[in-house]
Amino acid sequence: MTRAATLAEIAREAGVSTPTVSKVLNGRADVAPATRERVEELLHQHGYQRRRSSTPSSPLLELVFHELESAWAMEVIRGVENVVREEGLSVVLSESSGRLSLGQSWMDGVLARRPTGVVLVLSGLDRAQQAQLTSRDIPFVVMDPAGDPGQEVPAVGTTNWQGGLAATRHLLDLGHRRIGMVAGPRRMMCSRARIDGYRAALDMAGIAVDPDLIREGDFHHETGHKVGLELLRLPERPTAVFAGNDLQALGLYEAARELGLRIPEDLSVVGFDDLPVARWVGPPLTTVRQPLTEMAEVAARMVIDLARGNQPSTLRVDLATTLVERSSTAPPLASTRP
Incomplete structure (x- = not known):
């Protein structure tokens, strides 16, 4: 027809x-x-599906965030800007106010703007929304998907499980055996993968996972501080903590300070992300580098290629994480060894 x-x-x-x-x-x-x-x-x-030639798109790339409050988002915006600047496009920012799904009002706005493409960060589209964008010939890519986006959805992520494994192994190699974790929201796929990497490292070392040493956070300073106090006030506190992101690690720093604990002498801390602030806090934070800017660049290039009718060689790209050792980790004091 x-x-x-x-x-x-x-x-x-x-x-x-x-x-x-x-x-x-x-x-x-x-x-x-x-x-x-x-x-x-x-x-x-x-x-x-609308014919591309009959409905020219706007010179816009729609960038949708789960939240826009942290330096984490700025690293992603920087990566997208690096790409769209070369392509003569502009960026439209949207936020889902902490929700992992997007409402119809957002969809109506996208359909009216008719952007070149959409990059969704820690968000997702249900089947009906995917069909709406597909029927209008608006390509989309999910970056760091909150859940399983489906095999047919282009996605860019990072090796979260490997990062969690590397962070915990680093603490084990230093001699820590009672290692806590301030995780992110379990409903997010990236957070679950980091928890699984932590569990796997302990299992490989022959150490049973203690549920009392795992606390769920929400990737914000405040929760890192709150649940950090819970961990550090345990009768037998951890000698080291792996935080699911750098912001929670900084909240944990404050909890340790309030309780008179020194980092790394009394408590070793590892974060995840390697935000710019990680190297400037005192002491500089050992963390797992997640290549946020590079991930955003890959996602932006992928969606632009799709808009031009070019199919990517693979629909799932995972960039490698790297452990960055700084001064927030050290062997446990003899008096605190289990």
């Missing part, structure tokens, strides 16, 4: 006019929700 015939057939099946179908395609707000839902369902059933 031609595009005109497809739209006409969808309009007839939905019991609406062809201009109404066009309004739905263009993300117009002046369509009743029930009508919009029915038209979207028919677009999906027909496998409708």
Whole structure:
């Protein structure tokens, strides 16, 4: 079927006019929700996909964040900007206010803006939203997906499990045996992978995982401080802690200071991310480098290639993590050895 015939057939099946179908395609707000839902369902059933040549996109790349509050986001923005600047594109920033899924109002805005492509960071799209973008020929890539995006969805991540393993092994090699963890949200795939790497390192060393030494955080300073105090006030406290990200590690620094513990003499700390602040805190933080800027560059290039009709050689790219040793880790004092 031609595009005109497809739209006409969808309009007839939905019991609406062809201009109404066009309004739905263009993300117009002046369509009743029930009508919009029915038209979207028919677009999906027909496998409708807009022709690229007939609907030029805007020179925009939509960058969607789970949250926009930290230096972590700035590293991602820097990577995307490195790519779009060369391509003559601009960046539109969106935030899902901590939610891992995006609402219809966000989708309506994207359909109206008709960007060259969308990069979603720690967010995701449900099947219906994926179908909406596909039908409008708007490519999308997920960076550091919160959950399993599906085999058919382009995604860029990092070796979170290997990073968790390396961080914990480093502490084990220093002689620590009672190692705590301030994890990130378990609902996030990256956080679960880091926890699994921590568990695997302990298992390989013949050390049983103690659930009392694992606390769930939310990747923010405040939670690192709060659950850090819980860990460090245990009757038998850990001699070392692996924090699921640098921000929680810095919260743990403050918890140790409040309790009169010295880093690394009384407590070794390892973070994850290697944000710029990690090298300037006192003492400089040992951490797992996650190549955020490079990940963002790969995601931006991938979505631009998709917009040009080029299919990537692989839909899943995982960049390597690296342990960066600084001054926040040392062997445990003899008096604190288990």
